[in-house]
Amino acid sequence: MVPLVRAACLTNYHEVATASGLNPVRMLLDAGLNPGVLEEPDLMIPVEAVARLLQASADASGNRSFGLCMARSRQLSNLGPVGLLMRDQVTLRDSLQMLIRYQSLLNGALSLTLEESGDTVVIREAVLAGGIHQPTLQRVELVLGVTVRLIRQLSGQDWRPRRICLEHSAPHDLGIHTQVFACPIEFDADFNGIVCNKTDLDAPNPTADPAMIRYAQKLLEDSLRLSESRILDDVRRTIFLLLPSGRCSIEKVSEHLGVVPRTVQRRLAEHDQSFSSMLNDIRKELAARYVYESNRALTDIADSLGFTAPSSFSRWYLAQFGISAKESRARRLTGNKK
Structure with a gap:
């Protein structure tokens, strides 16, 4: 099943493309999208087409921060009923x-998790590329930029995270990053996400409206029941969550989802999927991304993909791609990806 995303993810695309010297209509058509999607924020469109559009726009304009530029004007209202529900929560x-609960209604290729340790909170982001060697940089920065914007709308414009972590390498110009994030940024990190203080999450919301919460949540629960792809989204997100721990088995994923392994197997089979093939596909996608888009050590990449030893990762990578990870990176650095 093709992952879909709300067309609202392209909010402000026309303005940023025009300011970057592009013809937004032509760019949309070339990416396989009808320009009319910009006027239909609730329409679900293919994630892959959005990914092509953002990357092509960044390449054509020479603006590596294209996605981040789009994030600068986002509001909770751009999330539709999910934004309405977020606005009226107590904290x-x-x-x-x-x-996190309703992210599948916004973006079928995105996984957000909240991890707490001591006085620190990590809002971790994982993005499915939709194919090997499909760049994710623009989507990753767009989502993180939007998340920071939303938190500031909820907590106040003075809110600052401790740091932003990005798996890819730093651009030559950090002007937009500094403007949007306004905090230290760690590139070539081992995850994409936002690190902040635990106390930030506990601040009360003086404008919370319980009546509006009930109304918005009913709309969203009805939508979830109509979502046929939810099991696939849930399994993907859980694989992303457990993979770095080295404990990503169907038993652990099933335990995390609160069901028995047989249920997961049956539901995946209904979509012509198996757990082992999904796990391997996600590993391949992430391995290609880490090798091509970052300068992280290959031993760190092996850990992130749940391999117990670098040698296991090396053998697996060679079997999957017909080339070693070291040679893949060398070809990237010389501009030859064939």
Whole structure:
């Protein structure tokens, strides 16, 4: 099943494309999208087409921060009913948990998780590329930029995270990153996400409206029941979550989802999928991304993909791609990806 995303993800695309010297209508058509999607924010469109559009726009304009530029004007209203539900939660923690619960209604290729340790919170982001060697940089920065914007709308414009972590390498010009994030940024990190203080999540929301929460949540629960792809989204997100721990088995994924392994197997089979093939596909996608888009050490990449030893990763990579990870990176650095 093709992952879909709300057309609202392209909010402000026309303005950023025009300011970057592009013809937005032509760019949309070339990416396989009808320009009319910009006027239909609730329309679900293919994630792959959006990915092509953002990357082509960044390449054609020479603006590596294209996606981040689009994030600068986002509001909770761009999330539709999910934004409405987030706005009226009692605390920021509650708002983020609602975003995580209903993320499949916004973007079928995105996984957000909330991890707490001591006085630190990590809002971790994982993006499915939709294919090997499909760049994700623009989508990753767009989502993180939008998330920071939404948190500031909920907590106040003075809110600052401790740092932003990005798996890819730094651009030559950090002007837009500094403007949007306004905090330290770690490139070539081992995950994409936002690191902040636990106390930030507990601040009360003085404008919370329980009546509006009930109304918005009913709309969203009805939508979830109509979502046939939810099991695939849930399994993908859980694989992303458990993969770095080295404990990504069907038993652990099933335990995380609160069902028995047989149920997961049956539901995946209904979509012509198996757990092992999905796990391997996600590993391949992430391995290609880490090798091509970052300068992280190959030993760190092996850990992130759940391999117990670098040698296991090396053998697996060679079997999957017909070339070693070291040679893949060398070809990237010389501009030859064939």
